[in-house]
Amino acid sequence: VMQALASRRCEAVLLDDYIFLYHSQTIKGLDYLETPLLKTKMGFCFGKNKNVELRLKFNEFLAKIKADGTYDDIYDRWIHHANEAEMPDIPLPQDAEPIRIATSSTAPPLDFIKNGKLVGLEIELVTRFAQYVGRPIEWSDMNFTALIPALISGNHDMIVAAVNITPARAESIDFSDPYFS
Numbered sequence: 001v002m003q004a005l006a007s008r009r010c011e012a013v014l015l016d017d018y019i020f021l022y023h024s025q026t027i028k029g030l031d032y033l034e035t036p037l038l039k040t041k042m043g044f045c046f047g048k049n050k051n052v053e054l055r056l057k058f059n060e061f062l063a064k065i066k067a068d069g070t071y072d073d074i075y076d077r078w079i080h081h082a083n084e085a086e087m088p089d090i091p092l093p094q095d096a097e098p099i100r101i102a103t104s105s106t107a108p109p110l111d112f113i114k115n116g117k118l119v120g121l122e123i124e125l126v127t128r129f130a131q132y133v134g135r136p137i138e139w140s141d142m143n144f145t146a147l148i149p150a151l152i153s154g155n156h157d158m159i160v161a162a163v164n165i166t167p168a169r170a171e172s173i174d175f176s177d178p179y180f181s
Contacts, residue, residue: 002027016162018079022109025083040166043175044126045159047151052174054099054133054157059177061132070128071179078121082109087119090127098138099130100156105141107162110180125179126160148173 001013002023017032024030046055065071077085103122105113111120118139130137140156147159151173165175 002030005030016107018109019107021079022082039181040164041178042162042180043165043178044122045148045151045163045169046157046174046176047154048173050154050174051157055174055176057133058129058158061129062177062179065128071125074121074124074128078109078124082120085109085119087117087124087127090124090131092127092130092136093134094136096135098136099126099133099158100138100140101126101158101160102140102142102147102150102156103159104144104147104161106144110162111160121180122160122162126158 001015002020004010005013006027006029014037017036020030020032024032044055044058046052062071065074103111103118105111105118105120107120109120110122111118113119118141127137140150142150144161147161147163148169150156151159159173162180163169163175165178169175
């Protein structure tokens, strides 16, 4: 979409501001409307009435890192400096039950592939959470449309993939507290 806009194959695109800001660091000559058309909140997803303890622990962790400034550091690194940002080394234990996480690495700077590794704001956030609860992560990178069915089926514990919190989605899955808007 961004290449089509840059090469003038289209005159405008509608997408999230954080994705535009990420791409506009390398694709010059683009501009955007500063007044948002829509504001949404994002949350990590959990199976409906499943993994309740994990969801509550994530909410506890999120409140803690927002209070101590860690969240602001993560946000600044990935939203304002994603092209230069590197994933910090966050050691995870390997001898505990893994958190099975489904993602779709197509939403830079929240989750994307850089130098062959899964990185981004969401990836760092959930990796720090896994460290907080003392569990390793088992990743599955898949098409966005497959994420919610994979969660509902019980094959995954969480979705970490720039998912907007909507009433329709909340009918079939549970959301964490919002971590991004």
